[in-house]
Amino acid sequence: MRAPDSSRLSAEIWRVLYDFVLVQHERHLAAAAEAGVSPGDLKTLVRLVPGEPQPMRALADQLHCDASTVTWIVDRLEKRGLVERRPVPTDRRVKAVVLSEAGERVRTELLTRINQPPAALAALSERDLVALREVAWKLR
Template identity: 60%
Template sequence: MEQRDPEQDGGLRSEIWEALYDFFLAEHERNLESVAELGVSPGDLKALMRLVPGQGEPMRALADMWRCDASTVTWIVDRLEKHGYVERQAHPTDRRVKVVVLSGHGEDLRARVLRQLHRPPAALSELSQADLRVLRRLSARLKPEDG
């Protein structure tokens, strides 16, 4: 059995995480640029990724989910509604509460955005099939249990 040095393990984990984090940040910038071509702002992107097609979300729940204040949610929802991507509707059991629902146009945009975001980065093309299989196996182990 392999002996583990906690100090060495910590340094190795830090080195790996730094490389992954830098990679994800660079890819995030690429993603923002690619969806900007579709007319999607960073706030719009966050909203489109968090709204589930066919499911309404109360404005307060959106503020909690997006970790922002209610006025920011109102601003983002106003913008998306103006473009026809979302609709405000009455809550099914509490008419005092407004829920936000993706419109058909919003669901189409969300699907296009997801296709853009799920395009593999060029860096993966530089890896061998063996490396890709190892990366797939390891990344599956890193996936959150609820995700």
């Protein structure tokens, strides 16, 4: 049997990795649902850094969406007491978003859940994990 060429091998690896990522994405969605937040809320909460107000426009850029979508998400999070809007001291026309104490707690809980390694990794040997780590850093 002949070894597959590099492009076929790359395609096979990508399919397997993508399937793995999709399964993990489902875990993240389940964590969000259990916390009572939408996938968009989850993305927003994990991008906000505790104690660092983020201008709405910058948040929209990070989330790759328009300002009206961020306004809608922030409205929902603010209603739940997870974020607060604050004026930016240098330009009071600009609003910044900051996590509330409750938002910081929910964010921490979500990050703890989504950063928990999948069971499939725990099943690998230490040798395989070391090799995977090396390859993962190269891919990054």
